[in-house]
Amino acid sequence: MTITQLEWYSSRHQERVSDLLINTTDQPFWETRSLQEMSREEWESLCDGCGRCCLEKLEDETSGEVYFTNIACRLLDTDDCCCCNYPERTREVPDCMVLSPDHLDDINWLPKSCAYRRIKEGRGLAPWHHLVSGSCTTVHEAGISVRGKTISAQGIGIEEYENHVVDWIE
Numbered sequence: 001m002t003i004t005q006l007e008w009y010s011s012r013h014q015e016r017v018s019d020l021l022i023n024t025t026d027q028p029f030w031e032t033r034s035l036q037e038m039s040r041e042e043w044e045s046l047c048d049g050c051g052r053c054c055l056e057k058l059e060d061e062t063s064g065e066v067y068f069t070n071i072a073c074r075l076l077d078t079d080d081c082c083c084c085n086y087p088e089r090t091r092e093v094p095d096c097m098v099l100s101p102d103h104l105d106d107i108n109w110l111p112k113s114c115a116y117r118r119i120k121e122g123r124g125l126a127p128w129h130h131l132v133s134g135s136c137t138t139v140h141e142a143g144i145s146v147r148g149k150t151i152s153a154q155g156i157g158i159e160e161y162e163n164h165v166v167d168w169i170e
């Protein structure tokens with residue numbers, strides 16, 4: 001397998017859940033509006049805070065297949081699984097990709113569990129998603145987040161990344 005380092009991509013920063021919870025008497029916005037129709041707040045609130053997309057990835061140059069490693073972006077808070085400097089992330093990590101509805105179709109590596117991918121594929125939000133459960137801790141309790149599963153990139157050469165590919169992200 002010929003591999004190259006795949007550039008950093010962004011995750012959504014997990015906003016305060018109190019700001020995100022829907023009015024449970026209403027039909028949830030993710031069931032009534034397309035990704036393109038959502039407000040910025042709604043869009044941002046979809047991120048489940050798993051941190052999976054903030055792991056280093058490798059791409060097979062031949063097949064284009066993407067492999068996740070357990071190596072975390074230096075800005076990832078590996079306990080909370082949020083970006084430590086979300087507002088300025090693209091300045092600090094220039095290759096961090098800002099997700100938007102317009103280019104979601106161009107990204108082939110978002111985890112199957114990712115809320116954006118789930119909504120795009122018509123699978124809805126998972127029971128552990130904070131907008132469904134009402135708690136930011138359920139993504140960790142369900143074992144979806146990267147909490148406790150990552151290592152720092154410090155001291156690890158790119159040539160070693162292949163040794164850190166994980167099989168717990170589909």
Ligand code: SF4
Nearest residue numbers: 011054073076083096
């Ligand atoms: S800069 Fe922040 S959002 Fe971007 S990959 Fe790193 S931790 Fe994730």
Ligand code: SF4
Nearest residue numbers: 011047048051053114
């Ligand atoms: S994989 Fe998706 S849901 Fe998880 S942190 Fe990244 S953007 Fe958010």
